[in-house]
Amino acid sequence: MANFSKIESMVKNENNFQVLAEMAPQIIWSATFDGKMKYFNQFWYEFTGLSEAESLGLNWRNYVHPEDSNVLNNVWQSGINIKKPFHLELRLLDKNNDYKWFLCKAIPNKTGNEEVSEWIGTLTDIQEQKQILGLVKEKAEEFEILADNIKHHVWVESADGEPEYFNKTFFDYTGLNLAKISTDRLKIFHPDELEEIKEAWYASKKAKSNFEYETRIKSKSGDYRWFKIRAVPLKDKDGNVLKWIGTNTDINDNKIFEKQKDDFLNVASHELKTPLTSIKGYVQLISNEFEGMDKETLKLLVDNTAKSVEKLNKLIEDMLDISRIETGHLNEFEMELFSVDEFLKELIVQLQESQNGRIIYESNSDIYINGNKNRLKQVFQNLLSNAVKYSPPDTDISVNVQKKNNYVSISILDHGNGISNENMDRIFERFYRTDSNTLSGLGLGLFISREIVKLHKGQIWVESEVGKGSVFHVELPIANT
Numbered sequence: 001m002a003n004f005s006k007i008e009s010m011v012k013n014e015n016n017f018q019v020l021a022e023m024a025p026q027i028i029w030s031a032t033f034d035g036k037m038k039y040f041n042q043f044w045y046e047f048t049g050l051s052e053a054e055s056l057g058l059n060w061r062n063y064v065h066p067e068d069s070n071v072l073n074n075v076w077q078s079g080i081n082i083k084k085p086f087h088l089e090l091r092l093l094d095k096n097n098d099y100k101w102f103l104c105k106a107i108p109n110k111t112g113n114e115e116v117s118e119w120i121g122t123l124t125d126i127q128e129q130k131q132i133l134g135l136v137k138e139k140a141e142e143f144e145i146l147a148d149n150i151k152h153h154v155w156v157e158s159a160d161g162e163p164e165y166f167n168k169t170f171f172d173y174t175g176l177n178l179a180k181i182s183t184d185r186l187k188i189f190h191p192d193e194l195e196e197i198k199e200a201w202y203a204s205k206k207a208k209s210n211f212e213y214e215t216r217i218k219s220k221s222g223d224y225r226w227f228k229i230r231a232v233p234l235k236d237k238d239g240n241v242l243k244w245i246g247t248n249t250d251i252n253d254n255k256i257f258e259k260q261k262d263d264f265l266n267v268a269s270h271e272l273k274t275p276l277t278s279i280k281g282y283v284q285l286i287s288n289e290f291e292g293m294d295k296e297t298l299k300l301l302v303d304n305t306a307k308s309v310e311k312l313n314k315l316i317e318d319m320l321d322i323s324r325i326e327t328g329h330l331n332e333f334e335m336e337l338f339s340v341d342e343f344l345k346e347l348i349v350q351l352q353e354s355q356n357g358r359i360i361y362e363s364n365s366d367i368y369i370n371g372n373k374n375r376l377k378q379v380f381q382n383l384l385s386n387a388v389k390y391s392p393p394d395t396d397i398s399v400n401v402q403k404k405n406n407y408v409s410i411s412i413l414d415h416g417n418g419i420s421n422e423n424m425d426r427i428f429e430r431f432y433r434t435d436s437n438t439l440s441g442l443g444l445g446l447f448i449s450r451e452i453v454k455l456h457k458g459q460i461w462v463e464s465e466v467g468k469g470s471v472f473h474v475e476l477p478i479a480n481t
């Protein structure tokens with residue numbers, strides 16, 4: 001307004017106004033009390049390339065972008081009606097036939113009785129601002145689309161701790177909304193980490209340095225997952241923090257895997273140590289007592305040593321298989337055609353002795369498959385020894401063979417403790433052992449079995465009821481004979 005009144009006083013002196021107007025680096029105009037153009041400065045004629053006849057009166061409006069005509073008419077007319085300064089944005093056609101954005105400002109020059117004698121105005125080139133603004137808007141939209149569609153949480157907080165932006169992924173995960181952020185924000189962190197995270201955050205804010213912290217964040221369903229929170233300060237040229245830009249990355253699977261790996265190393269060293277200690281004991285006994293030892297005792301000790309060696313060998317083979325799976329080398333085996341029935345009978349005869357005759361197998365199927373006997377033996381040995389291991393000693397284990405279209409389905413049923421729904425898929429993950437499991441084992445057998453079955457283009461899964469028992473199913477394609 002201050003500018004307008006200054007100009008108002010200047011226009012009182014016509015000569016000064018004309019001189020200034022001609023020199024001004026923008027379009028200056030004046031119009032009659034009812035809005036008809038009576039003057040444009042040089043800048044207008046240079047910009048439009050028009051003649052006076054084409055410009056004055058209402059003619060100049062022919063060079064306003066058609067889409068801006070309505071706004072121009074309305075704003076202009078209401079300005080004239082209420083006799084007050086007005087402004088609007090419009091596009092004008094330049095001499096090269098391109099439209100450019102202008103800001104049009106108009107103020108009334110009033111006589112003593114408040115009547116408008118004429119209108120004075122400017123048209124300022126705002127093409128560049130418009131372009132920049134458009135670009136900024138476009139970038140902001142791009143950022144939001146990007147931020148909303150990545151799986152990380154993205155957030156922005158002002159220097160004084162006011163939440164400014166949270167992406168859709170964050171809201172979807174936490175179930176919060178912008179209104180609830182200020183009050184409920186700290187409630188999403190796990191209480192065990194909350195105090196530490198607060199301290200670390202204040203320390204980063206004080207030092208104006210990057211922030212990094214691993215914590216559990218509560219989902220809308222009430223479960224916690226591990227996230228890595230990172231925040232960087234956005235600073236002005238003097239080093240003052242303007243805002244903090246942060247991301248939360250879900251590291252839950254990594255965290256669980258790391259813990260499983262640590263647990264595995266603990267269990268593995270223990271599992272390896274047990275048979276090794278037995279072997280050492282037996283060998284020492286044989287060595288010390290060899291002279292006076294009768295043949296039967298000696299045989300027993302040697303057999304026990306052999307069993308422990310076999311146990312050790314199995315553990316090491318399992319570990320080697322894990323690295324074969326990881327390097328993609330588990331598939332290095334030959335396939336042969338064989339009878340499922342003969343294969344299972346042979347295997348069960350071998351196992352029966354150590355399993356106290358608990359395995360029941362009755363089948364006379366005549367089904368042939370293409371496969372690697374050693375690898376498939378590993379699968380069924382593991383399933384059968386699990387069935388024995390995880391069920392009471394006085395219960396049976398049944399093996400059943402069925403033909404299902406082009407597949408043979410082999411099921412192993414036990415009457416053990418069973419497996420809960422949430423664990424049914426997880427037991428096929430490497431290192432995974434159910435919490436309640438206190439028996440020895442590395443949690444690798446089912447993982448390796450699943451990989452072997454996959455390499456035979458088959459499937460393995462479990463059906464189970466806690467307290468009643470489990471049925472492990474292996475489905476393998478029947479060979480085309």
Ligand code: ADP
Nearest residue numbers: 386387390427433434437441442443444445446
């Ligand atoms: P391991 O027996 O060495 O732990 P596995 O991969 O063979 O490893 O089995 C993974 C887990 O699955 C076991 O630790 C056990 O908790 C569960 N499990 C496997 N078979 C059975 C079963 N027949 N009954 C109940 N739980 C089982």
